[in-house]
Amino acid sequence: SAQSPPVSDGMILSNEVQFELQRMQQQIDELKSASVISSAASTATFSSAPVLCCPSEKPTYPTKPKYPTARLTGFFQADAVGFSQDRANMETLGGGIAADGDIQDGADFRRARLAATGQAWDNVSYMLEMDFAFPGRPSFMDVWLDIDDVLGSSNLRVGQFRQPFGMDGLTSVREMTFLERALPFAFLPFRQIGAMLYGNRKDELATWAIAGFRYPTDTFGGNVGDNGGYGMATRLTGLLVNRGDGKGLVHLGGGYSFIDPANDQFQYRNQPEVAVGETGGGVPTRAIANVPAFVDTGAFAADNANLFNAELALAYGSFYAQSEASYAVVTQPAGPTLTLPGAYAHAGYFLTGETRKYNGKNGVFGRVTPDRSVGNEGGIGAWEIAGRWSYLDLNDENIQGGRLNDLTAGLNWYLNPYTKFQFNYIHAMLDRPTYGESDADIFAMRAQLDF
Amino acid sequence: SAQSPPVSDGMILSNEVQFELQRMQQQIDELKSASVISSAASTATFSSAPVLCCPSEKPTYPTKPKYPTARLTGFFQADAVGFSQDRANMETLGGGIAADGDIQDGADFRRARLAATGQAWDNVSYMLEMDFAFPGRPSFMDVWLDIDDVLGSSNLRVGQFRQPFGMDGLTSVREMTFLERALPFAFLPFRQIGAMLYGNRKDELATWAIAGFRYPTDTFGGNVGDNGGYGMATRLTGLLVNRGDGKGLVHLGGGYSFIDPANDQFQYRNQPEVAVGETGGGVPTRAIANVPAFVDTGAFAADNANLFNAELALAYGSFYAQSEASYAVVTQPAGPTLTLPGAYAHAGYFLTGETRKYNGKNGVFGRVTPDRSVGNEGGIGAWEIAGRWSYLDLNDENIQGGRLNDLTAGLNWYLNPYTKFQFNYIHAMLDRPTYGESDADIFAMRAQLDF
Amino acid sequence: SAQSPPVSDGMILSNEVQFELQRMQQQIDELKSASVISSAASTATFSSAPVLCCPSEKPTYPTKPKYPTARLTGFFQADAVGFSQDRANMETLGGGIAADGDIQDGADFRRARLAATGQAWDNVSYMLEMDFAFPGRPSFMDVWLDIDDVLGSSNLRVGQFRQPFGMDGLTSVREMTFLERALPFAFLPFRQIGAMLYGNRKDELATWAIAGFRYPTDTFGGNVGDNGGYGMATRLTGLLVNRGDGKGLVHLGGGYSFIDPANDQFQYRNQPEVAVGETGGGVPTRAIANVPAFVDTGAFAADNANLFNAELALAYGSFYAQSEASYAVVTQPAGPTLTLPGAYAHAGYFLTGETRKYNGKNGVFGRVTPDRSVGNEGGIGAWEIAGRWSYLDLNDENIQGGRLNDLTAGLNWYLNPYTKFQFNYIHAMLDRPTYGESDADIFAMRAQLDF
Incomplete structure (x- = not known):
């Protein structure tokens, strides 16, 4: 038969x-x-x-x-954002003219992604992910193949992926406590085209990763350049304490990256941890179409950069906290070496009793699963309150990109593991050389669904 | 175990x-x-x-x-179009020079979409749909999440979606009798980012919907603006008669929308119910790359618009008909209030005995399913003839965008529920202020496949 | 019940x-x-x-x-490329200035595609494929519907597809021996919007195809133009010898195409069988962002072109070879008729004993399946060595686009049927009228995964 x-x-x-x-x-x-x-x-x-x-x-x-297997996956984030700036803030962002620095309220899709993921063979997995909301539209996100157990138990990844540097950067954007990553994200190499060896202890008490890449990779995964254009990044993490879910966890991590950019320049900048924008003819006359960078070095000539990062995270019961400190040390061809620092600390607490699970394979916090999801059988979902302080100083020597402190209060409502509403109130305290100190208050909400 | x-x-x-x-x-x-x-x-x-x-x-x-579930779905429409214009029509569209208004024959994909749709939980569904043929490429289409039974039996939708206004606009573009929606479509808010409460009676004899949104939303789902930028829309429908499939159905509906645009302007315009175009370097010298708008107000300053719509539809046996009348009442900051009308009526008849099913959840006509699909076991599919009159008048006071009447004869061959060929002959009768009356004859065919 | x-x-x-x-x-x-x-x-x-x-x-x-069925499929190719040019080559490509013709090393995604494919009915299949790496981003690839047995056993395809002309062009880009198709690919109509009748003998000893199409189709599947804009292509193939897998196969084929372009011009050109590039602000000052065409006629006025193609392919045991010769005969409105030739021959041999399977439905070579895939149960995959000579002459009469000969040595490592690494060394010998002879050596590697 x-x-x-x-x-x-x-x-x-x-x-x-x-x-x-x-x-x-x-x-x-x-x-x-x-x-x-x-x-x-x-x-x-x-x-x-x-x-x-x-x-x-x-x-x-x-x-x-x-084989091969293919699973359709993706998510979207629909944001609505309102701004309240003092006059100094508008003048700072508008180059002295308040009307040119008046950020408009708006609504927008922050991210919208479709991806195929699966196995090409029993030891080969892949992801092909596109974002339709980012400039580039669509932009290449995670596009890689993984081969298991290439060097001992380490896996080899080839393609475009998030370079191993920083806990915040490696936390899935589907699973972040706040709407955006903290300010020091400005330094990260993040997604570049290259190759990486990575792995974790079988008991998931430690992870390691080292990668080489081309830099800077464009939104379609490409980079060219004969004079440099290379970088490397590495990250090590470990659990000092791991008493099991909700009973106590202490995470430590460190990262280092060296980058020699193809175009011999860097530009560090960041928005105040929120973004909203519009493209095309419907933008009101003279209005800013997108949230501008609050701090910005502008593009400046540089030979290379050394990046350093330290991570500390804790979880106990329904409480968790996470903090990182980052330094960029940049060599200029005709100027002094720059040292630019950034840092953040945040904490969250589940009012409804959940715990923040740790992802031991990647050394980051993972998905929140409500104890009682909102559904046909009742349930109120998971409710979380959170706070963050975030800091980025782009002033050093001849580079005066400004200094920004952000305070954020957050409220998250997880209806189920795949649907959440997030509310952020951000108080941004900016200090820019020419225009001095200024403040902005930002109210932002997000509806997110992933699958 | x-x-x-x-x-x-x-x-x-x-x-x-x-x-x-x-x-x-x-x-x-x-x-x-x-x-x-x-x-x-x-x-x-x-x-x-x-x-x-x-x-x-x-x-x-x-x-x-x-959960979550994800289903891959989509469709494409490949069109071939030929134009025969009188000299007056070419001159009208060419600003007095016939060669500049000579619309080129062509072939093109009108729409090509991929989407993920499914459930994130037992009470939460979603859609993430991109169109690859529209300008924006890809453009955001339906990107929303739905939560069931939020207010009584009403559902809440958040994201970008078709605003509840107009039967033609809410009929699926996969299931239209003609290649394009009728001329009054020019007034519709259509897809905007916002939130909607909607529902229907359990016996599907009535539907309701009310939504608030940002306006105008760009092709990527974004809008900004402090001075306005909001709108609302609502629609009610009901069945006066509902004797069951093929035995008689009378649908009544009404819609209202108020829009205060972020950029304080409107532009109403429409093509003659057909579109074909080309992008890039292959377009013949001096030729028009896309079918131009036959009627067009141009962008004009406006405070806000009130939109009104009435719907009437019938079905009996293999015959069905549908008609709508729309009015846009636009307040100008430095000019008189405009009243711009549009209307259409169309009817279809299945030569092969099918009936046009009614979608009681959405208050629109639904998919045509042939009695005997063309397939390995024989069958000739469903054959349908249809006719439409369509009207749009964009002349009032200081705004002279022209007046267009379209007569369309259609022949549809549904090979199976998911594959059809459509043939439209359109006689467009244009009356534009400066250039007077002119005619165009258009022959269009479409191959459509959806999944 | x-x-x-x-x-x-x-x-x-x-x-x-x-x-x-x-x-x-x-x-x-x-x-x-x-x-x-x-x-x-x-x-x-x-x-x-x-x-x-x-x-x-x-x-x-x-x-x-x-029905309908839908399967998610796709693939990506991540390339890294290095260039070594002699000074004459840099000057040729830089218009006399070496610095402007210095091609940069780089890494990039050559192709990255997602597609839906399936059946809309028992006799109707479809494909909807987008490429996210090509200019156009995304660009329309195979977007068609197929109806089985329309004329005898011939199938009808409607939409955008690869026109039936040339064995190399019709070989799947997932299954090519080298990174790029051979130089004469420059002549092919390739993907255009149209309709095709095609089929094969039941014993798969012969295939036929004839198609009509609009030309030139843009990256989104569109074309317009009243004065021409049409083309046709046809291809016939047969097996002279077919002794079964590995025991001997001789393939013969021929193709003809006529094209009357909408814009009354042609431009033939090609890169040296490798491509890498970057988009946007990260490209080093003055550097070339993409690999330039080594031979290029520039756009020139033309009435039409007649294309001719002959194919020969062999397979015996682990060895196979394939060769084609192509001629473009182009009528100029105010100049002599041009005859532009191209040709290539390549051969491959599997060190690990596999055979190159023949795809009898399409008349091309198909996928390589390793005897022992690299996986959790051991295996070294399939290892293949290959060589190619490729030639394109774009000099004739008033058109002096240059003449290029490429020699390529290739090494392919197929880890499993869906994952491979490819290594190409290309020696490009260019002869351009003004600048004379010049050489470039190119080292390229690719990681490919498909699903």
């Missing part, structure tokens, strides 16, 4: 279907033995009864192609 | 697979009882026979994660 | 799932007969025993909607 295998040079087989199929096979197998036995019981007694039940040879089924 | 559930933070489980799995489980269950009985029959008689068939405890299978 | 079919206006049912479901149904059916028999055996003897096992009526299961 052999059949020829179906032509299947590509298939989609979800975990659930696989599980269902296994579950059924198990029942069928049980039935088979039961059936054989009961019929054996019958036929043993009545030997004249025809033995018809069981083919003497076990039917052979063709081995089936298991 | 409990197993730990498989890791599945995302899966694809189609309706068919679910159905197949249920069907098999049913058979297995039947076999189990049969097997137990037959072996019981045996063992009842021969009590010494070993009872091996049935584990005393029913094996328990782990509860499986059901 | 009929149930209404589940709502499923779209589903994903992979071959593997289908196969698994069939396999289970088969087992269930076997169990059913066994169960009936064993219980019959019991009850035959004890006629007083209650007959409970089998419902007298076989339960009927509802016919389920099978």
Whole structure:
């Protein structure tokens, strides 16, 4: 009863279907033995009864192609943002003219992504992810292939991916406590095209990663340049304390990166931890279409940069906290070496009793799963309050990009593991050389769904 | 024999697979009882026979994660269009020079979309749809999340979606009788970023919807602006007569929308119910790359607009008809209030006996399913003839955008529920202030496939 | 006991799932007969025993909607490329200034595609494929619907697709021996919007195809133009020898195409069989962002072109070879008729014993499947060495686009059927009228994953 295998040079087989199929096979197998036995019981007694039940040879089924697998995944974040700036802030951002620095309220999709992910073979996985909301539209996000166990238990990743540097940068953007990453994100190499060796201890008490890449990679994953254009990054993390879920966890981590940019320049800048914008003809006359960078070095000539990062994170019961300090040490061809610091600390607490799970494979905090999701059977979801202080100083020597402190209060409502509403109130305290100190208050909310 | 559930933070489980799995489980269950009985029959008689068939405890299978689900869906429309204009029409569109208003024949993809849709939880659904043929490439289409039963039986939708205004606008573009929506579509807010409460009676005799949104939303779902930039829309529909499929149906509906645009201007315009175009260097010298708007107010300063709409639709046997009348009442800051009308009426008849099904959840006509699809078992599909009159008057007071009447004859061949060929002949009668009356004849065909 | 079919206006049912479901149904059916028999055996003897096992009526299961099906598929190619040019080559490409013709090393995604493919009905299939790495971003790739058996056993394809002309052009870009197609690819109409009739003998010894299309189609599948803008292409292939896998195969083919371009011009050009580039602000000052065309006619006025192509391919054991010769005969409105030739020949050999399978439906070579894929159970994959000579002469009469000869040595490592690493060394020998002869050496590697 052999059949020829179906032509299947590509298939989609979800975990659930696989599980269902296994579950059924198990029942069928049980039935088979039961059936054989009961019929054996019958036929043993009545030997004249025809033995018809069981083919003497076990039917052979063709081995089936298991690979490649492909799963459709993605998410979107719809934001609404309101701004309240003092006059000094508008003048600072408008180059002295308040009307040119008046950030407009608005609504926008911050991120909207579709991706295919799966296995090409039992030891090869992949991701092909595009973002449709970023400039570049679509922009290349995670586009890589992974080969397992290339060097001991370390895996090799080739393609474009987030370079291993910083806990905040490596936390999934689907799983962040606040709407945006903290201000020192400005220094991170983040997504570049290259190759990485990475792994973790089997008990998930430590992770390591080292990568080489081309820099700067454009929004489509490309980079050219004969004079430099390379970088490397590495990160080590470990758990000092790991008493199990909700019983106490202390994470320590460190990162280092060296970058020699192809275009011999850097530009560090950041928005006040919120973004909203519009493209095309519908923007009101003279209005700013996008939230401007509050601090900005402008592009400046540089030979290379050394980046340093330290991580500390804690979790106990429904409380967790995370902090990082970053330094960029930049060598200028015709100027002094710059040292630019950034730091942040944040904490969160679940009013509804959940804990913030730790992702031991990546050395970051993971997804929040409500104890009682809002659904057809009731439930109020998970409610979380959180606060953050965030700091970035882009003033040193000849570079005067400004200094920004942000204080954020956050309220998150997780309806279920895949749907959440987030509310952020941000108080941004800016100090820019020419225009001095100024403040902005920002109210932002987000609806996020991922799948 | 409990197993730990498989890791599945995302899966694809189609309706068919679910159905197949249920069907098999049913058979297995039947076999189990049969097997137990037959072996019981045996063992009842021969009590010494070993009872091996049935584990005393029913094996328990782990509860499986059901969410999120994701289904890949989409469609494309490949059009070929030919134009025959009189000289006056070419001169009108060319600003007095016929060669500049000579619309070129062509072929193009009108729409090409990929989307993910599914459930994030038992009460939360979503859609993330991109169009690759529209300017913006890709452009945000339906990108929203829905929460069921938020206010009574009403659902809440958050994100970008088609605002509830107009039967033609809310009919799926996969399921339209003609290639394009009728001329009054020019007034509709259509897809904007916002939030909507909507629902329908359980017996599907009535629908309601009310939404607030930012306006105008760009092709990537964004809008900014401090001075206005808001709108609302609402729609009510009901069935006066609903005798069941093919036995008579009368639909009534009404809509109202108020819009205060962020950029304090409106521009109403429309093509003659057909579009084809080319981008980039291959366009012949001096030729128009895209079908121009036949009527066009140009962008003009406006405080706000009040939109009104009335709907009437009928179906009886293989015949159906639909008509709408729309008014835009626009307040100008330094000019008189404008009243701009539009209307259309169309009717269709299936030569092959099908009926046009009504979608009672959305208050629009739905998908055509041929009685005998063209396939390996024969069948000629569904054949439909249809006609439409369509009207848009953009002349009032200081705004002289022109007046257009379109007559369309259509022939649709539905090979199966997901594949159709459409043929439209359009006679466009234009009256523009400076250039007077002119005509164009348009021949258009479309191949459409959706999945 | 009929149930209404589940709502499923779209589903994903992979071959593997289908196969698994069939396999289970088969087992269930076997169990059913066994169960009936064993219980019959019991009850035959004890006629007083209650007959409970089998419902007298076989339960009927509802016919389920099978269509449409949708499968998520795609692939990406991540390239790293290094260049070594002589001074004459830099000056040639830089218009006399070496610094302007110095091609930069780089890394980039050459192609990155997502597609939906499936069946809309038992006789209608489709593909909707977008490339996110090409200019256009995303660009329309294969976007078509196919109807089976429209004219005899020939199928009809409507939409955008690769026009039937040339073996190299019709070989899947996932399955090429080298990183890029050979130089004569410059002449091919390739992807255009149109319609095609195509088919093959049932024994797969011959294929035929004829197509009409609009030309030139832009990156979004559109074309306009009243004065021309049409083309046709046809291809015939056959196997002279077909002794079965690895035992000897000889393929012959021919193609013809006529093109009357909408914009009355052609431009033939090609890069030296490698491409890498960057977009946006990160490109070093004065550096070339993309690999320039080595040979280039520039855009020149033309009435039409006649294209001719001859194919020859062989396979024996682990060895295979393929060669094509192409001619473009171009009519100029105010100049002599041009005859531009191109040709290539390549050969490959598997060190690990595989054979290069022939795709008899399309008349091209197909996917390489390693005998022992690299995986959790060991295996070194398939290793292949290959060489190519490639030639394109764009000099004739008033058109002096240059003449290029490329020699390529290739090494391919197929880890499994869906993952490969490729290494190409290319020696490009250029002869351009003004600047004379020059050379470039190119080292390129690729990581490719498809699903």
